[in-house]
Amino acid sequence: FIGKGDADYLDFIVDKNIDDKWNIPFLSFLKGKKNNWDICDLQDFPEQSQHIETLYKLLKNYGWKVKYYNTWKCPYLTLDCEWGDIIKKHGRKFRYNIKRSKKQLEGLGRLEFKKIETEEELERYLPEIFNIHKKRWKNYYIASKFSTIDGRKFYSQVAKEYLEKGILSLELLLLNNNIIAFSFSFQIDQKYFYYIPAYDPDYAKYSPGKVLLMHILEEASKSGIEEFDFGKGELQYKYHWTTGERQNRRIIFASPTLKGKIIFFFYLLYLNIFSYLRKSKSLRIVLGRLKQINELMETKNIYVPPEAIVSPREVFQSNNSQQKLIYNQGSPALFFENGRTALLHGLKISGLPLDSIILIPDYICDSVINAIKTAGLNYRFYKIRRNLEPDLDEIDKKSEAVKALLIIHYFGFPQPLDRINDFCRDRELMLIEDCAHALFSNIKGKHLGRFGDFGFFSLKKTIPLPDGGMLLLNNWIDRESPQIQSGSRFLSRLSLLEKWAEFKTGLSLRCRLLQMDSLRSDFIRRDHRREIIPDKGISAVSLKMLQRINIDEIITKRRDNYRYYLGKLLNKRGVEIIYPELWEGVCPIGFPILLEDRDRIRKRLLERGINLRTLWDILPEEVSPEEHPIAVRFSDRIIILPVHQSLEERHLDYTMTNLLSVI
Secondary structure (H helix, E strand, C coil), X not given: CECCCCCCCCECCCCHHHCCCCHHHHHHHHHHCHHHCCEEEEEEECCCCCHHHHHHHHXXXXXXXXXXXXXXXXXXEECCCCHHHHHHCCCHHHHHHHHHHHHHHHCCCCEEEEECCCHHHHHHHHHHHHHHHHHHHHHHCCCCCCCCHHHHHHHHHHHHHHHHHCCEEEEEEEECCEEEEEEEEEEECCEEEEEEEEECHHHHHHCHHHHHHHHHHHHHHHCCCCEEECCCCCCHHHHCCCCCEEEEEEEEEECCCHHHHHHHHHHHHHHHHHHHHHHCHHHHHHHHHHHHHHHHHHHHCCCECCCXXXXXXXXXXXXXXXXXXXXXXXXXXEEECCHHHHHHHHHHHCCCCCCCEEEEECCCCHHHHHHHHHCCCEEEEECECCCCCECHHHHHHHCCCEEEEEEECHHHCCCCHHHHHHHHHHHCCEEEEECCCCCCCEECCEECCCCCCEEEEEHHHCCCCCXXXXXXXXXXXXXXXXXXXXXXXXXXXXXXXXXXXXXHHXXXXXXXXXXXXXXXXXXHHHHHCCCCCCCEEEEHHHHHHHCCCCHHHHHHHHHHHHHHHHHHHXXXXXXXXXXXXXXXXXXXXXXXXXXXXXXXHHHHHHHCCECCECCCCCXXXXXCCCCCHHHHXXXXXXXXXXXXXXXXXXXXXXHHHHHHHHC
């Protein structure tokens, strides 16, 4: 028996040569392990399956507690004639209503039917599909299949693999480039499985789901599909199209122990209550309304922080994790107080002579320059292009007497490392990777920071820690590892708790203070130029917290949130998206966009509790508009929408609604 519980049909997979001999060994195995299990609940056998009948008879003969019953009905439509003949079987009023709905939608803007055909389109539209499905079902107190990170990850993988195999049929109804209905379905041979459809409830009065379904049925008929399976569930709209139906079945049996029999009784009682709740639409609506009221109370005061939040329990929790530290493949990572300390250490042991020149991008913060100066080295600026890549032609002209090149993987997106590595190798330049924004980003499984001579990271930009920087040495072995600090700075831990309180209560004094430009700019400049204590290691508290993180969950959540913004802002007037495509392997630090009137917009959002970063609106003094126009343009217009792992759907919706209202 194999499958995920979400599937419409589940069954045993049995070799046809032993089709009538499988059940006795199966039950003998379960009987031998009877103290290791209590209930076996096998759901959604299709009507045509012979296995459930055989299993039921055998269980009865053995005297085991068993319940066998019908569950979902599964409507289906046989497409055995021309589409014109199929549609004529339905009443004139039915056909007229769907055509009228389509015409009304066309009156609202550009209406388009679209079938997903490429992986790029899949990446572009899946987050919006997930959000619409959650939005559609949240009022009915039923969890969407896409409501959890694991669920979205599973269906993303299914969609990608089934698209490659030609099985996925992902159909969209777009209005002005926004999805208002979709069908996440499958086509196998001449059979169409209508699996997960949904529509945007904001357009419910126009019946977009029915409009899309009619289009899908017409295309299926014309392409030679012989049967259209509506899947399990007796929803009324399915019976508008067909009277044919099949019956799913379910079998539940208990372990042949006293404990199993007792649990069996209470399990059946629970199923009866749950079944009533699920079938009672009015009760679901009442519970859904109560849930909405609770969400409204939660959003009455809302604060959207720029970086992830950690709870007091996680700050003070003792560490029982046996998880290895991050980046444990290759040369071991070294952990420091912060990113600039890691950079300073890398420069000190690199062998660069004093007063050597390092080429650095003109779009950069002062803290990097502070570390270079502290190491006794000099720097020159090179220009970035409009896509934030280094201008290698200009670098070539400036490379005389230069010993090293520093590149920044802005916002988690990798620079063109093949070209840059070749460039540095040909000119005998040391390559330094600034990965402060790029923790967990990789190219084909190889982490950023592993391509150059060394890479340095600011852990706090991705993970909520009291302190933390990391250094990867790729061409040397360091025998002077940083000393782990016994504690962490008290103020840093207090700051984490303060941010958690702001996030939970929605009350933030920080948002008011950040509206005072002079106070904010003075603080940033002081922080960037703060004295760096050489070789100061990460605190023991941060190291323990680092061992407890779920890396896959962080990456998935950040990528999902990035796609959310992409779906909302792509092709939006007045918004310039720096990275309109989320590349494979990228763990984004944020969603960077350029806005004409950035400072006004930022202040308006701060008034509403939305704290957005502007990396970097304060550039080094030497970077002038005349000499470095592209860097200054980014500095004047950039704003970073948060994508971190602490955000819930309500934070994303709140941010987007308010951003669009002030642009």
